[in-house]
Amino acid sequence: MFYKPGPYNWSIRNVPQFAADMYGTGVGHGIAYEALVTGQADKLEGPIYDSIVKVLKNPPRLPIDEGAILPTFKRRYGELEKVFDWAHTLHFQTIGVLAHRGWTDAQKEAEIERIWQFYSEQPYAITGLPLNMEVLDGYSYSGAFRTKYPKVNGLFWGYHWLQTANYDMLYRTPVETHGPQYQVVGERYRETELFNTEREFMPMTGELSPRFAKRFPEIANSFDNLHMLHDNVNDILATNELTEVQKKQQIRIAIWRVLATTHQGETAGEGEANSLHDHRYPFGMPGMGWMKGATESEMYMSGMGWMNMEECGHCSIRLPSGDEWGATVSANGWTMMVRCMLCARDMASETIGKAIIRAATEDPKQTLVLISDELGNWTSNLPEIVFLEVKADHPECNDWSKVFTSRRAFDAYIAENPDYKDAQPIALSEWQTRNEGTPETYRRINRPSPYQRNGEVGP
Amino acid sequence: MTATRLAAGLGILGTLTLGLATDHNNVDAGRPLRFDDASSIAFGERAIEWGVTGNLGRGRNNSAVGALEFKYGFAKNQDLGIAWHPQYAGANQRFSAGELEFTHFRQIQREINSSPALAYRMKIGVPMERGESGVELGMRGILSTTLRQYDKIHFNLDATLATEPEPGERDLAWGLLVGYSNPLGAPTQFDKTLVAQFGFEQSRRAGEGWFSTVGVGLRQQVAEQAVFDFGLEADLWSGSSSRRRGVRITLGYSMGF
Numbered sequence: 001m002f003y004k005p006g007p008y009n010w011s012i013r014n015v016p017q018f019a020a021d022m023y024g025t026g027v028g029h030g031i032a033y034e035a036l037v038t039g040q041a042d043k044l045e046g047p048i049y050d051s052i053v054k055v056l057k058n059p060p061r062l063p064i065d066e067g068a069i070l071p072t073f074k075r076r077y078g079e080l081e082k083v084f085d086w087a088h089t090l091h092f093q094t095i096g097v098l099a100h101r102g103w104t105d106a107q108k109e110a111e112i113e114r115i116w117q118f119y120s121e122q123p124y125a126i127t128g129l130p131l132n133m134e135v136l137d138g139y140s141y142s143g144a145f146r147t148k149y150p151k152v153n154g155l156f157w158g159y160h161w162l163q164t165a166n167y168d169m170l171y172r173t174p175v176e177t178h179g180p181q182y183q184v185v186g187e188r189y190r191e192t193e194l195f196n197t198e199r200e201f202m203p204m205t206g207e208l209s210p211r212f213a214k215r216f217p218e219i220a221n222s223f224d225n226l227h228m229l230h231d232n233v234n235d236i237l238a239t240n241e242l243t244e245v246q247k248k249q250q251i252r253i254a255i256w257r258v259l260a261t262t263h264q265g266e267t268a269g270e271g272e273a274n275s276l277h278d279h280r281y282p283f284g285m286p287g288m289g290w291m292k293g294a295t296e297s298e299m300y301m302s303g304m305g306w307m308n309m310e311e312c313g314h315c316s317i318r319l320p321s322g323d324e325w326g327a328t329v330s331a332n333g334w335t336m337m338v339r340c341m342l343c344a345r346d347m348a349s350e351t352i353g354k355a356i357i358r359a360a361t362e363d364p365k366q367t368l369v370l371i372s373d374e375l376g377n378w379t380s381n382l383p384e385i386v387f388l389e390v391k392a393d394h395p396e397c398n399d400w401s402k403v404f405t406s407r408r409a410f411d412a413y414i415a416e417n418p419d420y421k422d423a424q425p426i427a428l429s430e431w432q433t434r435n436e437g438t439p440e441t442y443r444r445i446n447r448p449s450p451y452q453r454n455g456e457v458g459p
Numbered sequence: 460m461t462a463t464r465l466a467a468g469l470g471i472l473g474t475l476t477l478g479l480a481t482d483h484n485n486v487d488a489g490r491p492l493r494f495d496d497a498s499s500i501a502f503g504e505r506a507i508e509w510g511v512t513g514n515l516g517r518g519r520n521n522s523a524v525g526a527l528e529f530k531y532g533f534a535k536n537q538d539l540g541i542a543w544h545p546q547y548a549g550a551n552q553r554f555s556a557g558e559l560e561f562t563h564f565r566q567i568q569r570e571i572n573s574s575p576a577l578a579y580r581m582k583i584g585v586p587m588e589r590g591e592s593g594v595e596l597g598m599r600g601i602l603s604t605t606l607r608q609y610d611k612i613h614f615n616l617d618a619t620l621a622t623e624p625e626p627g628e629r630d631l632a633w634g635l636l637v638g639y640s641n642p643l644g645a646p647t648q649f650d651k652t653l654v655a656q657f658g659f660e661q662s663r664r665a666g667e668g669w670f671s672t673v674g675v676g677l678r679q680q681v682a683e684q685a686v687f688d689f690g691l692e693a694d695l696w697s698g699s700s701s702r703r704r705g706v707r708i709t710l711g712y713s714m715g716f
Contacts, residue, residue, distance in 0.1 A: 002504035010683040068484045
């Protein structure tokens with residue numbers, strides 16, 4: 001199958017380092033799979049890991065035909081390679097659209113809908129319905145790969161981190177910010193996420209790109225289901241419980257579980273709980289399947305602890321929707337949705353290292369992208385921004401803490417909202433020095449991690 | 460889940476193969492050598508391939524054949540092509556419109572475990588020069604199989620039938636090409652493929668026997684969907700020394716879109 005033709009294809013190269021890192025993920029997958037099926041599993045955590053890391057540090061400048069890297073795997077598991085290849089095409093096409101110069105956000109969103117349609121019409125498409133991740137990760141072989149090969153599993157989850165974290169970097173953000181944003185995202189990927197062996201569960205799209213996942217839940221779900229298929233296949237290939245014939249059969253069953261055709265006629269939000277056809281999702285996040293230990297409103301995120309996807313990550317008040325959607329904060333490998341600029345700034349300042357804030361302005365066509373260095377000095381893609389910050393109760397924080405693209409826009413808002421008539425516009429240089437600490441409304445959910453034994457409390 | 464449901468769910472997958480897009484590791488006849496691998500271009504892909512082969516003969520016996528081909532993956536594992544092959548003969552310093560060629564390529568089976576990939580390619584060549592008549596019908600059977608890990612061997616069996624052969628030409632000629640491809644640069648830069656070829660061909664001239672050729676080339680990926688190719692080919696031995704040709708140099712470029 002060839003991808004949907006369009007002028008946006010391969011626009012990923014507008015951010016060359018991002019393109020190279022993404023191409024490198026394909027090589028990394030391929031080398032590991034080929035080793036697993038050519039009797040080199042015992043070298044996976046040693047010389048093969050080293051050779052993969054070497055590639056990831058010197059990634060290819062052009063995409064690699066995965067079939068050429070894993071010829072033995074492809075001959076043995078051809079149908080699986082097709083499913084992977086087609087889903088990877090969906091990755092690259094959606095990235096291509098978002099990175100494409102010259103189209104409006106509306107044009108891009110419409111084309112992504114068409115790409116999803118094009119993708120999902122094919123027989124080897126993965127379902128866009130949310131699937132129960134606990135069920136899919138609950139087979140007798142589950143966990144075998146991460147236990148046996150923790151370093152290589154860290155690489156796999158690192159690739160999947162990059163393949164999911166990039167979407168909020170690109171979605172409705174100006175293309176000229178993609179390069180500067182990727183300096184932060186790419187550094188995190190290459191220096192930390194690839195080598196993270198502490199993650200308790202694979203990265204989820206809704207966790208790392210919540211805005212994109214809310215807007216395109218089917219695509220987000222298909223990526224998560226794809227990545228779970230990778231985990232299933234890794235575990236099947238790694239387990240000692242199965243013969244070669246049984247492994248082949250189990251891989252076919254794992255493919256069948258996630259195919260769109262298997263779930264035809266089923267509906268998101270419905271289905272028998274804790275079954276293969278459980279399509280529930282957490283409140284506020286239709287682009288994420290049911291996670292281990294989740295309730296309707298709370299779920300556990302590796303590295304962040306228990307979260308409510310409907311609430312601000314900083315003040316725990318319900319998130320706004322529509323054009324004034326608030327902001328997202330990306331730092332330390334996670335991305336959280338927040339209600340206002342104060343929540344964004346103060347949440348970012350709680351973390352060490354670089355951060356990115358993507359925020360709604362008064363103009364729905366202009367998204368603010370703020371990038372900070374390690375010292376908390378922010379740079380903006382919009383040169384004339386001013387802030388409003390008149391601290392009051394957090395349930396209204398998205399009214400009194402805002403950013404405007406210009407002084408004129410600020411004045412217009414003040415004119416419409418006389419409550420703030422005494423407020424002065426705050427420049428970025430002053431705004432970034434402020435910090436109001438943790439809001440009184442913040443509610444930490446103290447429950448143990450569902451992935452840890454002995455009742456240990458998660459981070 | 461029953462075995463039947465699983466089989467139904469996966470059954471359709473077993474009949475389909477993701478065709479390779481324009482890629483250094485997907486070898487087509489003429490780019491740069493004359494053998495094919497048993498893979499079509501991808502379903503829905505359009506590709507333009509062009510190039511020139513110069514025959515460096517002695518004296519003024521230089522000649523060149525151009526190639527400009529459009530291919531379309533019209534169905535899964537199948538493509539249709541239309542190619543124009545203009546020619547230049549150094550001996551009489553004359554260009555000719557050459558031949559227009561229509562092709563149909565179909566992969567019958569992908570490579571599964573130790574079973575080779577199988578494909579065929581049919582062609583109809585129509586002369587473009589005024590006064591020439593008849594068509595040339597060609598049929599090529601293709602078998603591709605992995606040798607070690609990354610390298611492959613490709614057997615191409617050719618039968619070419621001229622419906623109205625010139626006086627002194629045979630109407631049916633046979634040929635066998637053995638191709639070899641090995642993608643280079645693993646694991647860091649998997650962007651080029653070494654190709655080599657050894658062939659036996661029956662001379663088109665009645666009364667002449669078989670000759671053999673040898674060739675070597677490189678396919679270099681230069682963009683996401685573009686490949687540059689370079690190849691050299693020479694006659695190794697021939698049944699008639701008078702028919703021995705010079706070294707052929709091929710340069711070409713392929714792009715998918």
